[in-house]
Amino acid sequence: MSEFQSDREQAARKPGPLKWVIAAAVIIGVAAVLYVIGAASFKPAGVTDLNEFKKASLAKLDVPAAPRGQPTTVFTDGAGKSLTLADFKGQVVVMNLWATWCAPCKKEMPTLAKLQASYATQPLKVLPISVDRDSDLNLVQAQMTANSPLQVYRDPGYKLSFALDPRAEGYPTTVIYDKQGRERARLAGDADWSSPEAHGLVEALLAEH
Secondary structure, eight states, X not given: OOHHHHHHHHHHHXXXXXXXXXXXXXXXXXXXHXXXXXXXXXXXXXXXXXXXXXXXXXXXXXXXXXXXXXXXXXXXXXXXXXXXXXXXXXXXEEEEEEOTTOHHHHHHHHHHHHHHHHTTTTTEEXXXXXXXXXXXXXXXXXXXXXXXXXXXXXXXXXXXXXXXXXXXXXXXXEEEEOTTSOEEEEEESOOOTTSHHHHHXXXXXXXXX
8 A cells, every 4th residue: 555545544534624513513502402401400490580571661670590588577567567578478579668758669659559459359469668757657648548559568667678688779679579478570769560561570470380
């Protein structure tokens, strides 16, 4: 066998550039599939991705990578009865921390009332929790009367604001919990809670089991 023939046979046995490209593509494809499978395995069962509702009036919505726990902090209703968020387990809860001296809070309150009214027959609870001092209770009551069917809830010591993780940045702050009591979304600042995206978010959580 000539030296020329030997070199030609060795060259034929070596993988060409096209083979390397195909092999690389296969490896990348397999890696992508494994990544998707791995990412899915870390997603809690029955958890809907709420990022699709982060638009328009809810553009500032914060959707945590994993659901957060809820504080066990005590607050009161209009009659002074002590409550915690756990008392509303089994319902989608839209907790709104607000104050009568907060203009953006009062601006969005009618939209929270509309949201509650729209789901009156479903397990949705809008909790507008006022941080106003005791001497301003009459102002809180007037706001709730003007925004029926919302009810009076109070936390004058700001305990819930500090118990959240992370803490509330200011007012209004709205935190949304699923039926299992897990924080699924949060929005700092006012929003239109009667908007299509707000309804879509609520309905996505209501549909979860």
